Amino acid sequence: MQFHRMDDMTPTDFEVLREVHEENLHKLPALLLSMLDLLGGDEAYPVDRRAHSLQAATRALRDGRDEEYVVVALLHDISETLGPLNHGDVIAAILKPFISESNYWMLEHHPLFQTYFYGTQVGVDPNGRDQFRDSPYFDQTAEFCALYDEVSFDPDYVNESIEVFVPMVHRVLNKAWSPPSS
Template identity: 45%
Template sequence: MQESTADDWKIIGDEFKSYAAALPDRVLVHLRLLDGDCGGFPVDRLTHSLQTATRAYRDKRDEEYVICALLHDIGDTLGSFNHPDIAAAILKPFVSAENHAIVEKHGIFQGYYFFHHLGMNRNLRDQFAGESFYNATLEFCEKYDAPAFDPDYDTLPLEFFEPMLRRVMARPKNTIYKSVTE
């Protein structure tokens, strides 16, 4: 890198643009890895993600929020102990600070419904009381994430959300590489 030139970085930048444009395809492949893995729940992880997004969509949330709902558990396969961090990292360049915080913190907030069954403090979310994202994350878990384990729910298919995902991921908002993506 110390010997690179502007011409070298023009080539690399052009390659980056095409690679970055294919990000939605890679995300969809990874999301499909959740198919069939129930983890003891009544629906598999992909269905849970689709139900969460379907509920947000039917509640007339904007596309960015719906895609956050869709991808909130995408980290389950690689981040068994920190899946919200994985999802939040994927989404961070494309979403608002509040939506990012919702995804990043949803695991702690969702724990309210079950941590006490595991000998944990169900009120861990209270450490974030007063934060700007607190009420929004409570709402996300209560309205969209927690109820999205229903095997009888009329869940929209992944193909329905694909155009939204492509639109949201086509417009990075928060990246140091913004000049390369334009």
């Protein structure tokens, strides 16, 4: 590769970069699952956040949710270490190319919707989510928080193992790379 500026790239240079991006896409499931592992060992909750994530995904799976939804439930909090002030935005942005608009919106807004359950204890309006009542995804997000996020801190709940979810993550994130476009 000889270019110093992108407008000097040749088609051959671009093909090399395409291969790099394809390899990055291939590695993405393992990278995201390793971020899930970073949530293990947290003692601030009744179960660590890795177990919380497994529990949310297990509940969604056992409720018959589709595979994409289950993967979203599994990964919904993995960016808390990378973006502790905006983890919903971070994971939504990462998964946006792979998931539906409704699941993207749910991921992006779940932290605010979750305050419905604890807002009064920390001085936050528990009804802050009401500003989004007109969204077609409001009910889905409220339901996700009530059925899978809020309740998934139960130390007695028996989770599925991570091995159950790994193939699902790979299938949901299976997409060819393409250059950015409008």
